[in-house]
Amino acid sequence: xxxxxxxxxxxxxxxxxxxxxxxxxxxxxxxxxxxxxxxxxxxxxxxxxxxxxxxxxxxxxxxxxxxxxxxxxxxxxxxxxxxxxxxxxxxxxxxxxxxxxxxxxxxxxxxxxxxxxxxxxxxxxxxxxxxxxxxxxxxxxxxxxxxxxxxxxxxxxxxxxxxxxxxxxxxxxxxxxxxxxxxxxxxxxxxxxxxxxxxxxxxxxxxxxxxxxxxxxxxxxxxxxxxxxxxxxxxxxxxxxxxxxxxxxxxxxxxxxxxxxxxxxxxxxxxxxxx
Amino acid sequence: xxxxxxxxxxxxxxxxxxxxxxxxxxxxxxxxxxxxxxxxxxxxxxxxxxxxxxxxxxxxxxxxxxxxxxxxxxxxxxxxxxxxxxxxxxxxxxxxxxxxxxxxxxxxxxxxxxxxxxxxxxxxxxxxxxxxxxxxxxxxxxxxxxxxxxxxxxxxxxxxxxxxxxxxxxxxxxxxxxxxxxxxxxxxxxxxxxxxxxxxxxxxxxxxxxxxxxxxxxxxxxxxxxxxxxxxxxxxxxxxxxxxxxxxxxxxxxxxxxxxxxxxxxxxxxxxxxxxxxxx
Numbered sequence: 001x002x003x004x005x006x007x008x009x010x011x012x013x014x015x016x017x018x019x020x021x022x023x024x025x026x027x028x029x030x031x032x033x034x035x036x037x038x039x040x041x042x043x044x045x046x047x048x049x050x051x052x053x054x055x056x057x058x059x060x061x062x063x064x065x066x067x068x069x070x071x072x073x074x075x076x077x078x079x080x081x082x083x084x085x086x087x088x089x090x091x092x093x094x095x096x097x098x099x100x101x102x103x104x105x106x107x108x109x110x111x112x113x114x115x116x117x118x119x120x121x122x123x124x125x126x127x128x129x130x131x132x133x134x135x136x137x138x139x140x141x142x143x144x145x146x147x148x149x150x151x152x153x154x155x156x157x158x159x160x161x162x163x164x165x166x167x168x169x170x171x172x173x174x175x176x177x178x179x180x181x182x183x184x185x186x187x188x189x190x191x192x193x194x195x196x197x198x199x200x201x202x203x204x205x206x207x208x209x210x211x212x213x214x215x216x217x218x219x220x221x222x223x224x225x226x227x228x229x230x231x232x233x234x235x236x237x238x239x240x241x242x243x244x245x246x247x248x249x250x251x252x253x254x255x256x257x258x259x260x261x262x263x264x265x266x267x268x269x270x271x272x273x274x275x
Numbered sequence: 276x277x278x279x280x281x282x283x284x285x286x287x288x289x290x291x292x293x294x295x296x297x298x299x300x301x302x303x304x305x306x307x308x309x310x311x312x313x314x315x316x317x318x319x320x321x322x323x324x325x326x327x328x329x330x331x332x333x334x335x336x337x338x339x340x341x342x343x344x345x346x347x348x349x350x351x352x353x354x355x356x357x358x359x360x361x362x363x364x365x366x367x368x369x370x371x372x373x374x375x376x377x378x379x380x381x382x383x384x385x386x387x388x389x390x391x392x393x394x395x396x397x398x399x400x401x402x403x404x405x406x407x408x409x410x411x412x413x414x415x416x417x418x419x420x421x422x423x424x425x426x427x428x429x430x431x432x433x434x435x436x437x438x439x440x441x442x443x444x445x446x447x448x449x450x451x452x453x454x455x456x457x458x459x460x461x462x463x464x465x466x467x468x469x470x471x472x473x474x475x476x477x478x479x480x481x482x483x484x485x486x487x488x489x490x491x492x493x494x495x496x497x498x499x500x501x502x503x504x505x506x507x508x509x510x511x512x513x514x515x516x517x518x519x520x521x522x523x524x525x526x527x528x529x530x531x532x533x534x535x536x537x538x539x540x541x542x543x544x545x546x547x548x549x550x551x552x553x554x555x
């Protein structure tokens with residue numbers, strides 16, 4: 001909506017409101033980062049000192065205190081998850097987009113329903129299966145569960161993208177004697193690279209941030225970063241700087257990505273509901 | 276023809292594994308007495324559903340969930356819409372402002388919960404321990420049943436407003452500017468063109484935003500778990516927390532599955548009611 005000739009007063013009020021909201025958004029993040037550079041004693045002082053001598057103590061504790069394993073687990077889980085999600089979702093999405101059948105349409109709709117299901121509902125059956133296979137507390141268990149949640153999402157996004165793509169390019173390749181598989185690999189995929197990248201990053205953010213599944217399925221050796229944050233926040237021995245440092249570490253990867261893929265995020269978050 | 280089926284096969288297998296299996300198995304579990312560490316799985320019909328629905332904790336959790344979903348949903352919607360309207364004006368520094376507004380949605384919810392727990396803490400938090408007491412407010416935010424629910428809502432509004440903002444902004448940007456120019460030439464005021472142009476054209480985006488937000492808030496677990504774990508008492512225990520407690524603290528998987536089925540039906544009914552409004 002563009003109303004250019006609005007009074008200075010309105011414009012000023014808008015800026016004031018925006019500034020208030022931006023402070024509301026940024027203050028917690030800034031405070032978290034600041035506190036991670038404090039000593040334990042400094043975090044306890046109220047009123048808080050705004051100028052203090054920063055220390056890396058909390059980060060040293062994070063590196064030496066055996067917590068790095070959670071970060072390693074998370075990175076491995078996310079990495080494998082992205083590869084598997086792409087390998088399974090690309091052919092599935094392509095087949096749903098190109099061969100229109102009644103069954104295919106229903107499958108597409110079922111995929112959406114998994115997003116509507118309560119997460120702890122999905123985890124009950126999964127927990128029983130994983131327990132029976134004696135795979136609790138392994139990276140594998142977390143990976144399977146994340147794949148389960150990411151696949152429908154990846155398929156839905158890619159399907160929408162493939163459907164919008166002009167079909168002529170593939171058709172001419174098929175007439176020239178290429179197989180479907182070759183057409184997908186050589187023609188469709190290179191054009192869809194932006195969406196493939198976006199799907200990878202959204203998978204990354206989802207898997208990196210996911211808490212409930214990792215929490216229920218692991219107890220010690222398979223723990224991920226969010227589980228670590230929650231378990232630190234749940235203990236009674238509050239080591240605030242350490243908790244802040246771990247939280248900062250947990251935020252960094254997603255923040256790095258967002259600056260690259262902002263425009264895909266809307267689409268990803270809304271599951272392509274808006275084009 | 277054969278090639279077509281070869282290509283449909285992957286999506287079929289994926290659908291079976293990803294969707295069909297968990298759903299069917301979930302329904303199966305919900306009709307059985309299924310408690311870990313207790314031998315024997317028995318068919319109980321609607322037994323799990325009955326004992327879940329008639330328990331006092333369920334009623335209380337349903338109330339808490341209702342308050343949480345409605346309050347947080349409305350607040351995020353109003354804030355998101357206001358921000359989207361402001362940012363579709365021509366402003367200086369638009370790009371950077373948009374990025375900052377978006378940030379909280381990619382902060383892991385666990386971290387968002389922890390951060391607000393830290394800020395609102397009565398002993399060491401800047402807000403709960405310093406700012407509010409300095410203003411004469413002495414109560415502990417996370418220790419008082421009513422205030423704790425408010426605090427959880429505050430953290431959720433912080434972390435989820437960007438989602439509403441992004442969806443509504445995308446909806447606003449899809450409205451062609453020519454319509455507004457024509458309206459202005461005809462002498463329409465800002466409020467008139469909002470009511471007669473923006474609102475009707477934004478309706479489907481609004482409903483999609485509300486559906487996604489409803490599903491999101493109805494199933495929210497991590498933020499509340501980190502901030503209060505449902506406490507004090509069960510003052511902030513929403514249905515997902517009750518489900519987690521039933522299934523993974525008391526190991527009564529049958530009842531947890533029954534609750535999940537109930538929640539699935541509630542989600543479907545609410546979404547369908549909202550979707551029907553788009554069609555009209």
